[in-house]
Amino acid sequence: MEKWKLIQRHASYLWRAQTKYQVHSPFVFEFMEEVLDDKRHYYAFDELEVLRTTLKKNKSPLKKQDFGAGSLITNTKNTTIAEIAKYNQSHPRVGQMLFRLINWQKPKHLVELGTAFGVTTLYQALASLNGKMTTIEGCEATAKVAQASFDVVNAKNIDLIVGQFDEVLADVLEKLPRLDYVFIDGNHRKEPTLKYFEMCLPYINNDSIFVFDDVRWSSGMNEAWQTIKAHSKVKLTLEVFDVGIVFFRAEQKEKEHFELLPSKIKPLNSLLLK
Ligand SMILES: C[S@@+](CC[C@H](N)C(=O)[O-])C[C@H]1O[C@@H](n2cnc3c(N)ncnc32)[C@H](O)[C@@H]1O
16 A cells, blocks of 8 residues: 555656746756756766775675664664665765755755765765765764775765764754755654754754655655645755755745756656747
């Protein structure tokens, strides 16, 4: 039943999603040009995909801790770096989209919840060399691999905090001079997602950007996403693939929501709707 609902949510997104040829908002059109339809290839992409491939081939054992509600470790399983690298990281297209988003908007103080092995962290941090990324990972063994990834790439602008979100997020936020950007990609359930959203809200400025991964993958995440979209402080939301992007810009007078896809994925839109 849940699987069927998931298919329905994805299918209706694909059906409804607009390309830049249908979008009238100048800000969203710029997002499409600079982020979704941007064809520039960056050297960092090659370096990070080599890193991902190396991780996927690494058969070294890893003790993975999983987390439940509160600060409970619900399970520790023996697995390998390769297994986690295959199933526990965002797709390259998400990393590259976040790179472009950051390269466009230039947030300086960035936070990520859920580091995994740090490939997506690096996509974001390398797009913001004048900024600082604070990333939080609860599983100690996973965090060790992430730190090794940051060292290999010689990334100097990442602060890796090992700890559970419930225990460390408040302190991380309190110490930041500003919260320009947050990527929430850890505990993919409704209540924790809404809790982290609410915790981050007091720190926003006009240009802050919040990004949520997997906004459609379960009914709970979908409900959390609908609640976030409806929040009075949220002015503009974009849904791209599985990712939800939130803006708080006062320039956005009326609340708007867009479901978007790169033009190359819906080529007919450009022929019929230009
Ligand atoms: C989906 S992965 C992150 C993927 C990564 N952001 C990327 O895009 O490749 C989620 C990570 O969050 C960590 N995590 C999940 N729940 C957590 C919690 N409550 N506290 C700290 N870390 C948590 C997991 O150990 C896992 O490594």
